[in-house]
Amino acid sequence: xxxxxxxxxxxxxxxxxxxxxxxxxxxxxxxxxxxxxxxxxxxxxxxxxxxxxxxxxxxxxxxxxxxxxxxxxxxxxxxxxxxxxxxxxxxxxxxxxxxxxxxxxxxxxxxxxxxx
Amino acid sequence: xxxxxxxxxxxxxxxxxxxxxxxxxxxxxxxxxxxxxxxxxxxxxxxxxxxxxxxxxxxxxxxxxxxxxxxxxxxxxxxxxxxxxxxxxxxxxxxxxxxxxxxxxxxxxxxxxxxx
DNA sequence: TACACGGTTGAACAACTGTTCATTTATGTT
DNA sequence: AACATAAATGAACAGTTGTTCAACCGTGTA
Numbered sequence: 001x002x003x004x005x006x007x008x009x010x011x012x013x014x015x016x017x018x019x020x021x022x023x024x025x026x027x028x029x030x031x032x033x034x035x036x037x038x039x040x041x042x043x044x045x046x047x048x049x050x051x052x053x054x055x056x057x058x059x060x061x062x063x064x065x066x067x068x069x070x071x072x073x074x075x076x077x078x079x080x081x082x083x084x085x086x087x088x089x090x091x092x093x094x095x096x097x098x099x100x101x102x103x104x105x106x107x108x109x110x111x112x113x114x115x116x
Numbered sequence: 117x118x119x120x121x122x123x124x125x126x127x128x129x130x131x132x133x134x135x136x137x138x139x140x141x142x143x144x145x146x147x148x149x150x151x152x153x154x155x156x157x158x159x160x161x162x163x164x165x166x167x168x169x170x171x172x173x174x175x176x177x178x179x180x181x182x183x184x185x186x187x188x189x190x191x192x193x194x195x196x197x198x199x200x201x202x203x204x205x206x207x208x209x210x211x212x213x214x215x216x217x218x219x220x221x222x223x224x225x226x227x228x229x230x231x232x
Numbered sequence: 233t234a235c236a237c238g239g240t241t242g243a244a245c246a247a248c249t250g251t252t253c254a255t256t257t258a259t260g261t262t
Numbered sequence: 263a264a265c266a267t268a269a270a271t272g273a274a275c276a277g278t279t280g281t282t283c284a285a286c287c288g289t290g291t292a
Binding site: 008011037041043067068070071074075089091092 | 267268279280281282289290291
Binding site: 015030033036037038039045053056064066068105106110 | 126132138145146148151153154161169175178179219221
């Protein structure tokens with residue numbers, strides 16, 4: 001039996017029972033919210049936005065965002081782990097580029113939402 | 117003159133100058149990342165998902181998510197402030213429903229991304 | 233080979249976030 | 263009018279997050 005944490009009984013038990021089977025797996029839920037968590041930071045949004053225009057190396061991104069290389073590198077790592085950007089070493093520098101087509105679409109949709 | 121925080125010079129100044137004018141206003145950036153921040157929590161995703169199926173009152177949502185009414189109410193408030201859900205009092209209860217069409221689309225796109 | 237430089241890393245710290253708990257408000261019901 | 267119940271609220275607490283700082287690694291170049 002599932003562990004109870006609620007502090008009340010259902011008011012419309014029929015609605016609850018109708019909706020329950022439609023709820024996604026907990027696993028999927030966490031993946032979804034983790035994805036949005038990654039997008040939920042203005043620095044990372046800036047990085048994604050910039051990389052949508054052109055692949056760039058860490059130093060140039062730092063200048064563009066007016067941040068330290070370290071801070072940028074930390075956030076690029078988050079994006080890399082989330083498979084949103086890809087790194088490629090070219091000579092002295094590491095060039096980053098977008099690694100996912102969905103991101104552009106989602107950013108656009110979110111923009112529509114925010115701008116309405 | 118803008119306050120310098122960077123700890124380095126641009127490597128490809130031409131790329132930086134090409135991308136800079138394409139960057140969004142800081143204001144828009146914050147609105148965007150704030151939106152994603154709201155989506156970046158598994159409880160709130162569950163609430164949105166449930167409300168996509170049916171409008172529901174706080175108590176039923178608490179039972180469905182196996183959480184206290186208080187915790188659910190706090191998160192519904194966040195969603196309300198972000199204009200993602202709407203509250204309507206009916207008799208003894210407060211019924212919540214989705215207040216934004218974009219959310220469904222964005223959730224679907226994010227799902228595609230996560231499931232690929 | 234030694235150096236300079238681009239990038240990465242880990243620890244530390246302050247700021248923020250989500251749940252819990254106790255209390256309060258509002259309203260339908262008796 | 264008094265009570266029971268649905269929901270909201272605020273303070274508090276633990277856990278998480280983003281930037282800074284200092285140190286480090288790796289490699290192209292002198």
